[in-house]
Amino acid sequence: MMTLINGKRLEINSDETDLNLLDFLRERLDLTGAKNGCGIGVCGACTILVEDEPKRACLMKVQDIIGQKVLTIEGMASPDGSLHPLQQAFVDAGAIQCGFCTPGMVLTAHALLLKNPQPTRGQIREALKGNLCRCTGYQQIVDAVITASKHYI
Amino acid sequence: MANSETPRPAWRNDAYAKVTGKAKYADDIKVLNCLHAVPVYSDYVSARIISIETADAQKQPGVVRVLTHKDVPGNLQYGQIIRDYAIFAHDKIRTSGDVIAVIVAESRQQAMDAIPFVKLVAQELPAVLDAEEALMEGAPLVHESHGSNLANYHCVRTGDVEAGEREAEVILEQEFTTSRIEHAYLEPESALCVLRQDGVMEVCGSMQHPFSTRRFVASTLGKSLADVEVKTVPMGGGFGGKDDTAAIVCARTALAAQLTGRPVRMTYTREWSMRESYKRHPYKISYRMGLKKDGKITFVKVRIVADGGAYCSVTPWVTWRSTVQCCGPYIVPHVHCDVYGVYTNNIYCGAMRGFGSPQVNFAIEQLIEMAAEKLGMDEIELRRRNMVRQGSVTITGQKLDDHTVSLEQVLDTVLKESGYTEKKQRCSHGKPGDEEWYGIGLALSYRGMSLGAEGTDFNSAIINIQPDGSILLETGVHENGQGSESAMILLCAEHLGVSKDRIRYRQPSTSNIPDGGTTVASRGTIMGGGAVVNAARQLKEHMARILAPDLQCSPEDIIFEDETLCKKDKTRILSFSEAISLMYARQEYPYSFGVFQAPRVSWDEHTGQGKAYFTWVYGCQAVELKVNPHTGKITLLNMYAAHDVGKAVNPALLKGQFYGGMAMGAGYGMLEKCDVSDGRVVPTNLHQYKILRATDLPEMTAIIVENPDPASPSGAKGIGEPTNELMAPAIANAVFHATGIRCPDQPVKVSNNGK
Numbered sequence: 028m029m030t031l032i033n034g035k036r037l038e039i040n041s042d043e044t045d046l047n048l049l050d051f052l053r054e055r056l057d058l059t060g061a062k063n064g065c066g067i068g069v070c071g072a073c074t075i076l077v078e079d080e081p082k083r084a085c086l087m088k089v090q091d092i093i094g095q096k097v098l099t100i101e102g103m104a105s106p107d108g109s110l111h112p113l114q115q116a117f118v119d120a121g122a123i124q125c126g127f128c129t130p131g132m133v134l135t136a137h138a139l140l141l142k143n144p145q146p147t148r149g150q151i152r153e154a155l156k157g158n159l160c161r162c163t164g165y166q167q168i169v170d171a172v173i174t175a176s177k178h179y180i
Numbered sequence: 181m182a183n184s185e186t187p188r189p190a191w192r193n194d195a196y197a198k199v200t201g202k203a204k205y206a207d208d209i210k211v212l213n214c215l216h217a218v219p220v221y222s223d224y225v226s227a228r229i230i231s232i233e234t235a236d237a238q239k240q241p242g243v244v245r246v247l248t249h250k251d252v253p254g255n256l257q258y259g260q261i262i263r264d265y266a267i268f269a270h271d272k273i274r275t276s277g278d279v280i281a282v283i284v285a286e287s288r289q290q291a292m293d294a295i296p297f298v299k300l301v302a303q304e305l306p307a308v309l310d311a312e313e314a315l316m317e318g319a320p321l322v323h324e325s326h327g328s329n330l331a332n333y334h335c336v337r338t339g340d341v342e343a344g345e346r347e348a349e350v351i352l353e354q355e356f357t358t359s360r361i362e363h364a365y366l367e368p369e370s371a372l373c374v375l376r377q378d379g380v381m382e383v384c385g386s387m388q389h390p391f392s393t394r395r396f397v398a399s400t401l402g403k404s405l406a407d408v409e410v411k412t413v414p415m416g417g418g419f420g421g422k423d424d425t426a427a428i429v430c431a432r433t434a435l436a437a438q439l440t441g442r443p444v445r446m447t448y449t450r451e452w453s454m455r456e457s458y459k460r461h462p463y464k465i466s467y468r469m470g471l472k473k474d475g476k477i478t479f480v481k482v483r484i485v486a487d488g489g490a491y492c493s494v495t496p497w498v499t500w501r502s503t504v505q506c507c508g509p510y511i512v513p514h515v516h517c518d519v520y521g522v523y524t525n526n527i528y529c530g531a532m533r534g535f536g537s538p539q540v541n542f543a544i545e546q547l548i549e550m551a552a553e554k555l556g557m558d559e560i561e562l563r564r565r566n567m568v569r570q571g572s573v574t575i576t577g578q579k580l581d582d583h584t585v586s587l588e589q590v591l592d593t594v595l596k597e598s599g600y601t602e603k604k605q606r607c608s609h610g611k612p613g614d615e616e617w618y619g620i621g622l623a624l625s626y627r628g629m630s631l632g633a634e635g636t637d638f639n640s641a642i643i644n645i646q647p648d649g650s651i652l653l654e655t656g657v658h659e660n661g662q663g664s665e666s667a668m669i670l671l672c673a674e675h676l677g678v679s680k681d682r683i684r685y686r687q688p689s690t691s692n693i694p695d696g697g698t699t700v701a702s703r704g705t706i707m708g709g710g711a712v713v714n715a716a717r718q719l720k721e722h723m724a725r726i727l728a729p730d731l732q733c734s735p736e737d738i739i740f741e742d743e744t745l746c747k748k749d750k751t752r753i754l755s756f757s758e759a760i761s762l763m764y765a766r767q768e769y770p771y772s773f774g775v776f777q778a779p780r781v782s783w784d785e786h787t788g789q790g791k792a793y794f795t796w797v798y799g800c801q802a803v804e805l806k807v808n809p810h811t812g813k814i815t816l817l818n819m820y821a822a823h824d825v826g827k828a829v830n831p832a833l834l835k836g837q838f839y840g841g842m843a844m845g846a847g848y849g850m851l852e853k854c855d856v857s858d859g860r861v862v863p864t865n866l867h868q869y870k871i872l873r874a875t876d877l878p879e880m881t882a883i884i885v886e887n888p889d890p891a892s893p894s895g896a897k898g899i900g901e902p903t904n905e906l907m908a909p910a911i912a913n914a915v916f917h918a919t920g921i922r923c924p925d926q927p928v929k930v931s932n933n934g935k
Contacts, residue, residue: 059208060201061414064366065450069866072366100201114199121190121832124840125196125414125661127366133199152874159363159866160415162661163836164843165874168191 030092032056033102039093048087049073049115052099060100060130062161071158072129075099080141081157100130103137113137116175117168124162131158133165136172144179182610190832193685194659195412196857202391203414204594206370206386207271207447208793213798214372215244217286217436217446220281223453225859226272226307226525227551229300230506232280237297244289245440246298247282252435254402260392260424261482262331262492264323267400267431271838274322275301275490275525277456281641284444295857307525307859311464311487314524322490322523327522331488332496336517336788338575344479344514348470351449358544359853359928360462360487362872363532367416369426370447371433376409380548380691381434383410387426388418389698391490396427397434408434409691419844420531420700424493425457444830450865451913458493458530459854461486461521463502463539473564475557475652475905479514480507480575483502484540489528490523497635497850498529501536501628508544509573509587509626510566515575517788525859526743531700531878537627537905542926545909550922559913560595563624564588577789580796584887586824587798593625593822593883594800596623603804610920617809619918622802623909624919625901628793630703637703638775639696641711642686645770649757650686654686656696657708662900663833664704670829671709671894677740678756683913691774702898705829706889707776713893715774726768729758730780780890801906802844804878807918812931814850814915816876822883823902827895831884835898838882841903847872849908850927 028039040172043051052075059083061084064072068083075084076098077091101109110118113133123129132155139146139154145152150171160168197203234246249256249270256270259264269278285291308314308322314329323673324327345351371385381401382800390410398408410430415422429446435442446462448456467482484502488495499521520935547564554557568574570585595601600620608617631637641655653672659665665685673680686692696708724735731738731752739746746753754762763770783790804817807926821838828834854869855862863869887893912928919930 037337053208058201058211058608061206061368062205063207063447064368064416064868067450067865067867070366100199104200108198108200110196117196117199118192119189121192121196123192123195124833124836125366125417126194126207126414128659129198150878152877155874156814157873159364159366159871159873161366161419161844161871163837164841164880165877166839166843166880167832167836169874170369173521 028092030095030097030098033099037112039089044088044090046089048089048091049084050082051089058099058101062127062130064127069132071135072128074134075132079138083140098134100133103133112178113140113175114172120153120167120171120174122163122171123173128158128160132160132168140172140176140179144176146176148173183481191357191830192663193669194665197413205367205414205416206372206384207309209372209384209413211372211374211443214445215284215286215436216291216607217282217284217433218288218291218443219279219284219452220295220297220301222273222278222280224298224302224304225276226305227273227275227691228305229269229271229302229678233299234281236299237283237289240290240297242286243283243294245284246435247284247436248280248441248574251439252400255399256826258396259398259492260494263771264326265491265881267428275527276594277527279456280462280560282432282436284440288627299605299777309524309526309765311485311513311522322525326605330520331492331523332499332521334500334519335517335786336503336506336575339516340668341479341481341516342766344470346467347472347478349473350412351468352547352551352554354547354550354924355367356465356924358463358542360459360529360856361848361852362459362854363419363421363868364866364869365417365419365421368431368450368453370446371430371444372432372443372504373430373437373442374443375437378409381408381438383408383430383434385414385423385426386415387429388415388422388428388658390658390690391695392423392687393427393430393697396431400431400435401438401884408807409531409689411843412658412688414505415660415826419533419661420535421457421696424530424569426901446767448919451606454864454869455861458528460532461488461495461498461529461539466629467538468767469547469551471555472553473554474557475562477510477512477566480512481516482506484519486521486528487524487526489526489560493530495529498531498536498882499642502540504628505537506540508541508548509624511567511568511572512575526856529860533844534901534905535701535787537625541905543626546912546922546924549913551746568626573862578791582670583795583891585622586885586887587626588797590771590822593885594622594820596803597612597881598802600802607917608769609917615917617807618806619914620802620805621914621917622800623906623913624795624800625902625906626798627905629897630706630793631701631780631798632793633781633790635698637707637778638741639707639711640694641708641715641774642693643715643772645760647760647764649682649760652686653683654688655692655708656698657704662704662837663830664699665828666714666833667705668708671712672716675713699726702900702902705896706735706892707778709829709896710776710817710893711774714776719770719772719853721761723759723770724764724774727754727762730754730762775779776893795897797824799902799906801910803907803914805833805911805914805918807915807930813928814930816878818878819907822885823883823899825899826889826892826897827886828884829894829896834884835882837899838903841882842880842907843872843877845904845907846877846911848926849911850867853927
């Protein structure tokens with residue numbers, strides 16, 4: 028059983044399929060960019076992309092990603108460490124404060140822009156409504172997504 | 181002057197780590213051989229403990245140890261002001277968040293599986309769940325040893341309210357209530373503790389106050405402060421909420437590490453965090469206010485009762501700020517104010533962004549508009565007739581003459597930017613038949629900066645320049661996510677005349693730098709920044725003295741700018757790196773330790789008079805909204821804020837504080853309420869405790885006003901809390917202008933008020 032995580036093939040053992048996906052990512056793979064904010068799929072801090080769709084890792088099992096392409100925040104930047112334009116836009120817009128929601132926000136915005144590279148501010152807010160942020164009031168996050176959108180066209 | 185600078189990219193030193201997922205928060209750090217700890221609660225709200233039986237839990241698979249009060253070698257009781265908090269409950273259960281035991285196991289799951297095997301034998305006691313009832317004769321005492329349920333009392337006695345009553349031509353009486361709210365930081369509490377080979381307990385945790393945490397840990401373990409080292413890791417939000425509870429989680433984890441000799445991690449679920457962590461105080465506020473027909477306020481009488489819950493925490497300090505600011509930013513000649521912080525068996529309350537001001541602002545900024553309505557006067561005009569100006573005297577007798585009093589400036593800025601006056605004409609006032617009611621509203625405040633007469637207030641910074649010219653900077657300020665490290669770096673770069681790229685903010689540790697107090701009270705930039713500026717000054721004086729012969733001028737004629745040291749007339753120049761090499765060659769360390777001590781403040785607890793704060797900030801926020809007449813649903817349309825920050829250090833991140841504060845204030849205004857039923861916190865997780873989402877919030881306008889403050893070495897003041905104390909009353913006022921319905925109870929609900 029295989030999965031593709033951040034472009035790398037990963038063998039899933041049969042004793043791992045029933046594990047909680049968020050725990051698996053964080054504990055076994057040390058992909059700690061996905062955070063546990065609520066554990067019930069409400070806050071969005073654990074967001075990952077499965078086949079380019081935002082998913083809540085805290086509500087999934089490892090078996091849910093077998094044969095699937097998974098992107099976590101650790102897979103967004105280039106291998107040389109340079110930031111993806113969307114990440115750079117988050118930095119430049121001041122969209123980051125405590126940073127706990129940031130990985131989930133970036134991935135959710137990435138999924139939106141892959142589908143709709145010219146979203147309105149309202150569409151961005153709609154796409155991000157499942158990702159809670161207590162620090163920013165979302166304003167500069169929306170700014171960042173607008174700025175980054177030109178890189179998706 | 182108002183500043184609408186062209187946007188430049190934001191900068192923060194931790195942005196790369198946070199946007200790539202590399203930033204390691206407390207629960208992200210891996211340590212070999214680590215044990216996992218979980219808390220055990222009881223089913224009671226108020227009970228006498230007979231016994232806590234842990235033998236069965238101890239036998240469960242993977243369980244290494246079960247800790248109770250019997251295992252605490254140091255002080256069982258701790259607290260920032262009153263030592264009333266039992267790190268482990270021992271005599272009584274005083275609230276449903278009390279922890280009776282901690283289970284330590286090889287895995288987190290094993291620890292959790294053992295929870296039902298801890299047995300508490302207890303006798304239920306009557307609980308007191310209402311603050312007013314708690315003050316009555318014969319009420320059950322939450323802490324018998326305290327003698328009463330009154331945790332603290334403050335007052336203000338200014339002038340003669342009887343005379344004010346006689347002068348008044350119009351009198352208003354109104355009661356307001358505010359609710360308990362949850363900080364809802366995205367990261368629940370977490371701690372990782374390792375007993376080092378040198379005997380030092382090393383603590384990493386999701387906490388916003390390393391020095392406070394160190395005191396809790398040292399007290400619990402019976403160790404000296406020097407034998408506990410608290411290190412800072414990125415923290416997923418605090419907002420005042422990661423002090424006591426977060427520190428207690430660290431203390432229990434450290435105890436587990438001490439007793440097992442192995443590293444221990446304790447990461448809270450959201451459910452535990454909601455149950456155990458302290459909240460913002462609910463207030464009941466009763467005002468009586470008198471005015472002359474010309475709009476001048478003659479007196480204010482106010483009684484405030486704050487439900488502090490089962491433990492004191494910082495209730496005396498929170499309620500003190502409410503006391504000082506109980507009349508809003510207005511001149512009132514006669515004031516009689518009584519404020520009570522009360523023990524009940526509810527979840528305890530402590531610090532939260534705003535710290536006693538959101539509650540009183542919610543009330544006074546509505547009351548002032550109710551007075552305007554009663555007088556038939558424009559609400560802005562009434563504010564102008566009473567607001568503090570340059571040289572005004574506050575209700576506690578403090579003359580505002582040593583900084584720019586910019587209240588009217590921020591008001592005018594928001595009026596202009598929002599188009600308030602014109603839009604006010606379009607407000608619906610609950611016009612029958614309309615499908616949608618429109619309203620605009622605003623609120624004003626002044627806010628005492630930093631701690632004021634709450635406590636000692638000083639901070640330090642270390643600038644340590646390395647032989648290659650790179651710079652290590654450290655301060656006693658904590659990075660709560662607000663960007664304090666970035667602000668410190670920018671101030672250091674500006675005052676040394678070097679690029680920020682030279683400067684690395686050293687990972688702070690309580691063993692490296694003196695206790696700078698807690699990063700609360702919007703004091704990070706003003707206090708830590710002040711220490712950085714003073715450290716830079718000392719360093720420049722030192723370097724100028726040593727290097728004056730090289731520049732062939734007197735030390736006073738040396739300028740530090742653009743990565744150089746140069747003679748005033750630019751005839752001699754040393755690059756910064758050359759200068760540093762010369763310093764080392766001369767056996768002189770380019771190192772400095774700077775301190776900023778807050779100017780003196782004063783307070784007379786018996787009269788409520790004194791110079792409460794060494795400086796003040798001024799702010800105004802407005803909101804446009806619409807209300808659905810059928811459903812009562814409030815939709816926010818636009819929000820505006822202008823705050824005098826003294827000086828903007830990092831404008832993009834500063835605006836982030838504006839936006840985040842407005843958003844959190846809006847949530848307080850129209851949504852948030854952490855209900856407690858029979859002493860138990862009702863919402864268990866974020867599906868029940870709702871905060872505003874991206875679709876609930878409108879576009880926001882942030883206007884930075886700068887009047888550098890003479891009392892602040894950097895000129896900058898604080899902004900974290902001022903932004904979070906105004907949107908709720910602005911919403912209440914806008915809802916009134918939309919519907920004609922006054923909402924004295926927070927959160928504002930149109931349908932509940934009826935008409």
